[in-house]
Amino acid sequence: MTALSGFFPPKTASGASALIPSPPWLYSGDLLTVEYRTDPARVRELLPEPLGLAEEDPGAVALIWADWQSCSSGRDELLDPVRAQYKEAFVVVRCSYKGRTYSRCVYIWVDKDFAIARGLHQGYPKKLGSIHQTRPHPFGPAPRIEAGARFGATLAAADRRLAEAVVTLREPSETNGFVNGHPMAHNRWVPSIEKGKGLVLDELIESGGASFEGGKSWRGDADLTLFDAPTEELSRLEIREPIAAYYRQVGVVWDGGRLLESAAQ
Numbered sequence: 001m002t003a004l005s006g007f008f009p010p011k012t013a014s015g016a017s018a019l020i021p022s023p024p025w026l027y028s029g030d031l032l033t034v035e036y037r038t039d040p041a042r043v044r045e046l047l048p049e050p051l052g053l054a055e056e057d058p059g060a061v062a063l064i065w066a067d068w069q070s071c072s073s074g075r076d077e078l079l080d081p082v083r084a085q086y087k088e089a090f091v092v093v094r095c096s097y098k099g100r101t102y103s104r105c106v107y108i109w110v111d112k113d114f115a116i117a118r119g120l121h122q123g124y125p126k127k128l129g130s131i132h133q134t135r136p137h138p139f140g141p142a143p144r145i146e147a148g149a150r151f152g153a154t155l156a157a158a159d160r161r162l163a164e165a166v167v168t169l170r171e172p173s174e175t176n177g178f179v180n181g182h183p184m185a186h187n188r189w190v191p192s193i194e195k196g197k198g199l200v201l202d203e204l205i206e207s208g209g210a211s212f213e214g215g216k217s218w219r220g221d222a223d224l225t226l227f228d229a230p231t232e233e234l235s236r237l238e239i240r241e242p243i244a245a246y247y248r249q250v251g252v253v254w255d256g257g258r259l260l261e262s263a264a265q
Contacts, residue, residue: 007020007021007022008020019114023072024254026070026071026073026252027068027254028251029069030067030248031064031246031247031248032066032167032245033063033065033180033245033246034062034165035060035061035063035178035246036063036239036243038239040058040059042059043095043237044058047093050097050098050261051095051104051185054094054101057178060178060179061093062091063091063163063224065131065155066087066088070084070085070086085112086110086112086114086115087132087133088108088110088111088131089109089129091105091234092105093106094179094182097204102183103182103185104185105184106125107233108125109126109129109131110126110128111131120188122207122254124186129155130155131153131154131155132152133152133153134150134151145218145249146169147169148168149247152165152167158229158232162226162229162232162234162235163225163227167220168220169218170218170220173246176214176248177243183208184207184208184257185205187204188202188203189201199263202262203260203261205258206258209254210253211252211253212250212251213251214248214250215248217246219245220247221244222245226238226239
């Protein structure tokens with residue numbers, strides 16, 4: 001019998017067709033972050049047991065646009081950019097578990113299939129979307145990363161616009177915000193193929209960057225708008241109070257996580 005190879009389907013004799021390679025996964029990206037406060041009850045309804053609201057600032061939300069170049073440890077994808085580049089927009093809240101504060105991604109949209117597959121493994125609830133953000137450049141009309149620079153960002157899914165933002169940078173910052181500043185607490189769920197049998201995979205996991213490097217963070221102001229859509233619920237996290245906006249270029253390595261709880265039967 002032929003042994004099939006590959007970290008993720010489709011599995012083949014060689015494993016070359018797998019949608020994603022095995023970790024570690026390496027990322028270089030530009031992050032545009034907009035933080036604001038919403039009704040904590042709207043955050044609570046997105047947290048499954050045993051997660052609870054964060055003790056401090058429980059209604060804080062971060063909506064983050066990211067323009068990524070990613071690769072596996074061999075870095076071959078960097079020379080075949082269609083396999084390496086993608087964009088995403090994701091929504092992060094904070095939560096508590098056994099007295100510790102975690103970040104949690106509650107919504108996320110990406111524009112490539114391999115990014116969705118990685119999300120299935122990591123516990124990110126990824127969906128396809130259309131994501132765009134202004135790119136900085138040292139020449140021509142594009143903004144430089146400096147005081148007064150303005151960046152636009154849009155998010156759409158299923159032909160509907162979900163969010164748009166204009167960020168104006170004001171000054172260097174010691175941080176890139178606080179909502180997405182903790183290890184992630186995510187769930188990995190897979191229902192049984194048999195009706196009525198529940199979940200065959202039901203894990204609460206913790207993960208984060210195995211290593212990180214980043215450029216200078218910039219802080220500014222944002223004009224953010226959320227839109228209603230028939231198959232999305234981002235607008236339920238309505239904007240009650242702006243906090244701040246940030247821009248930062250980063251490099252991250254992701255190389256697995258750890259199990260917090262398992263409830264699969």
